[in-house]
Amino acid sequence: QQQVKQSPQSLIVQKGGISIINCAYENTAFDYFPWYQQFPGKGPALLIAIRPDVSEKKEGRFTISFNKSAKQFSLHIMDSQPGDSATYFCAASKQTGANNLFFGTGTRLTVIP
Amino acid sequence: NAGVTQTPKFQVLKTGQSMTLQCAQDMNHNSMYWYRQDPGMGLRLIYYSASEGTTDKGEVPNGYNVSRLNKREFSLRLESAAPSQTSVYFCASSERLGNIQYFGAGTRLSVL
Numbered sequence: 580q581q582q583v584k585q586s587p588q589s590l591i592v593q594k595g596g597i598s599i600i601n602c603a604y605e606n607t608a609f610d611y612f613p614w615y616q617q618f619p620g621k622g623p624a625l626l627i628a629i630r631p632d633v634s635e636k637k638e639g640r641f642t643i644s645f646n647k648s649a650k651q652f653s654l655h656i657m658d659s660q661p662g663d664s665a666t667y668f669c670a671a672s673k674q675t676g677a678n679n680l681f682f683g684t685g686t687r688l689t690v691i692p
Numbered sequence: 693n694a695g696v697t698q699t700p701k702f703q704v705l706k707t708g709q710s711m712t713l714q715c716a717q718d719m720n721h722n723s724m725y726w727y728r729q730d731p732g733m734g735l736r737l738i739y740y741s742a743s744e745g746t747t748d749k750g751e752v753p754n755g756y757n758v759s760r761l762n763k764r765e766f767s768l769r770l771e772s773a774a775p776s777q778t779s780v781y782f783c784a785s786s787e788r789l790g791n792i793q794y795f796g797a798g799t800r801l802s803v804l
Binding site for chain 2 (some may be wrong): 581585588595606611613615620621622623624626668672673674678680682684685
């Protein structure tokens, strides 16, 4: 059973547009929600993360929106650039106790010049 | 600064062969992990080691064994490779469980 569901599977956006990737989870014990970015041939790298005590976190052009009641969180990439073309993974974990990181299935983003 | 180093980068095996994937980190992290990445499946945890001397099963441990050789090194062994183990394998480490995980560049394994 997929602990974290991610959509869409792929996304094509024009340069300058907004890219939006959505994730949903079931386990209410999750309290850490990171997003990883992966370029071809590379390992994933942490992009931005949020904890459920805030509804939004912004770092540059990247923003996480978090809806605790709906158990959903999303990544918004503003002014998308060709260099943002990569696969994005959302993830969730519990920060205490047995705290494996559960990943979504990934979204391949292509930003067209 | 190397971070997490995985060897080899590519490997082709025949069904039934064995091999060990190596992983080393130079960040003095306590926790280390092995994942596999398959198309449409995301990253799935195979085994992890919370600290030196301990290992635990993840989501998909069948067909694999691990060894936490010391604080720096965490190896993944396939005793009898199967085509279903064709995948990209990633090692990761974190200061401790629950902290940011840092990934290696991956090992691309094909089992024929």
